[in-house]
Amino acid sequence: MKNQSHPIVIVKKRKHKGHGGHHGGSWKIAYADFMTAMMAFFLVMWLISISSPKELIQIAEYFRTPLATAVSGGPRISNSDSPIPGGGDDYTQKQGEVKREPNVDELKRRMEQSRLKKLRGDLDQLIEADPKLRALRPHLKIDLVQEGLRIQIIDSQNRPMFKTGSADVEPYMRDILRAIAPVLNGIPNRISLSGHTDDFPYAGGEKGYSNWELSADRANASRRELVIGGLDDGKVLRVVGMAATMRVTDRGPDDAINRRISLLVLNKQAEQAILHENAESQNESLDDLKQPGPAPSAAVPTSPPANPR
Structure with missing residues (x-):
């Protein structure tokens, strides 16, 4: 009996997982999120x-x-140098940190620049779409300059734009001017026309009809063709003749490329400069007229004429 073995009983306790009810709370965290x-x-x-x-x-x-200003030092919304907004009740306008309003003149300048670039693209499309104008592409030079968009119609030895020594417009020059006239009406900018010649002189020299008159006549003839093509009457601000004073720099003075018509679509700044120049010259002329002349001498009484008429 003493040596009789007894079975060893091992009891395993298992944890029972809760099923629903209030025993689990993970869903509450998800719901709260x-x-x-x-x-x-x-x-x-x-x-x-x-x-x-x-x-x-x-x-x-x-x-x-959000971090462009802090990292690269780019333009800020406000004038403050502090990376932390200042205090104030109105969160849109902090004390000492007011939003800098955009420069109206700068916005207008950018819009005008964009408008001139679009005009250049429209002219390029017009030239490429018309076979006649496409054949004359070597005679056209379109570029953006400080005063606006410049369109130059250039002469050549093989195909002159005007009759020799004359302001009579050749047919292909007429086609160019009349074709671009409606496109120029699409923007509010005004136009300056200038005529240029080479330095080959007339037989009479500068005392008679010279390159000055010829360049001015050719510029005015170009203006007439633009108006015939549909250009608004008030678009042209100035027509000038430059003779041979502004030749192409990399060519000789007698090169055919110097014989050209420059059509400048003026930006607002260039237009105002021309108007201001004209206004100043007019004011000076009026001031000269207003200057008092010498006082008239005192009249000496004389006997009346015998037979007044």
């Missing part, structure tokens, strides 16, 4: 609905490149 996100979403929607267009632009500008 969802509700927080929804609350943030509706808060953002409410702020957008009550914000003015100016405030929306400021918010969009910040989220577009």
Whole structure:
């Protein structure tokens, strides 16, 4: 009996997982996250609905490149050098940190530059679409300059734009001018026309009909063709003759390329400069007229004429 073995009983306790009810709480965390996100979403929607267009632009500008100013030192929204906005009750206009309004003149200049670039593209498309104009492409030079968009119609030995020594327009020159006239009406900018010649002199020299008169006559003849082609009457601001004073720099003075018509689509700054120049010259002339002359001498009484008529 003493040596009789007894079986050893091992009891294993297992943890029972809860099924539903209040025993599990992980779903509450997920639900709380969802509700927080929804609350943030509706808060953002409410702020957008009550914000003015100016405030929306400021918010969009910040989220577009939030660290651009801090990293690259680019232009800031405000005049402040501080990376932290200043204090104030109005969060759109902090004390000591007011949004810098865009320069109106700069915006107008950019819009005008964009308009001139579009005009250049329209002229290029017009030339490529018309077989006649496409054949004359070597005679056309279109480029952006400081005063605006310059369109130069250049002469050549094989195909002159005018009859020799005359302001009579050749047919292909007429085709160019009449074709571009409607395109020039598409923008509000005014136009300056200038005629240029080579330095080959007339037999009579400068005392008679010279390159000055010829260049001016050719510029005015070009103006007439533009008007016939549909250009508005008030578009042309100035027509001038430059003779041979502004020749192409890399060519000789008697080269055919110097015989050309320059059509300049003026930007607002160049137009105002021309108008200001004319206004100053007119004021000076009026001032000269207003200057008092010498006082008349005192009249000496004389006997009346015998037979007045």
